[in-house]
Amino acid sequence: xxxxxxxxxxxxxxxxxxxxxxxxxxxxxxxxxxxxxxxxxxxxxxxxxxxxxxxxxxxxxxxxxxxxxxxxxxxxxxxxxxxxxxxxxxxxxxxxxxxxxxxxxxxxxxxxxxxxxxxxxxxxxxxxxxxxxxxxxxxxxxxxxxxxxxxxxxxxxxxxxxxxxxxxxxxxxx
Numbered sequence: 136x137x138x139x140x141x142x143x144x145x146x147x148x149x150x151x152x153x154x155x156x157x158x159x160x161x162x163x164x165x166x167x168x169x170x171x172x173x174x175x176x177x178x179x180x181x182x183x184x185x186x187x188x189x190x191x192x193x194x195x196x197x198x199x200x201x202x203x204x205x206x207x208x209x210x211x212x213x214x215x216x217x218x219x220x221x222x223x224x225x226x227x228x229x230x231x232x233x234x235x236x237x238x239x240x241x242x243x244x245x246x247x248x249x250x251x252x253x254x255x256x257x258x259x260x261x262x263x264x265x266x267x268x269x270x271x272x273x274x275x276x277x278x279x280x281x282x283x284x285x286x287x288x289x290x291x292x293x294x295x296x297x298x299x300x301x302x303x304x305x306x307x308x309x
Contacts, residue, residue, distance in 0.1 A: 138172050141222040151248055153267035153304050155207050160306040164202045172220035193218035210301035234299040236273050269304050273297035
């Protein structure tokens with residue numbers, strides 16, 4: 136849908152409530168196409184935009200499976216951009232350099248956002264935000280300092296050495 140104004144997206148509300156304006160996981164491409172700004176590349180690729188499984192708004196991605204929205208995602212947080220049709224309130228995401236795990240946890244606590252900490256391995260951990268179902272993923276960027284860490288050491292070190300790499304709101308649709 137062509138709008139004559141930008142749609143406001145507040146990443147604090149996204150983290151608190153999973154709110155991305157009025158988009159909800161499970162909405163159809165048709166509903167989004169008729170009620171939300173067109174993806175950035177819509178004018179360039181015309182009708183093919185509707186056929187794509189990933190719609191881009193700057194470097195924020197909407198992912199579809201069988202025409203249903205199942206993922207809102209970005210892994211370009213160092214240069215987070217929402218494109219020409221969205222106005223983005225970045226909240227803590229405005230300064231990528233500060234987005235280490237300890238800082239993010241402090242910000243979540245300050246905003247009373249409950250979360251659970253999980254890990255994939257010694258280099259990748261995540262925060263699942265309880266109410267919104269948003270996942271914030273973190274990776275070790277200073278691997279040399281962490282190569283000799285034991286699992287017991289990892290808990291204390293991760294606050295300083297893990298840096299955010301992505302956010303996602305995801306729902307299994309199949």
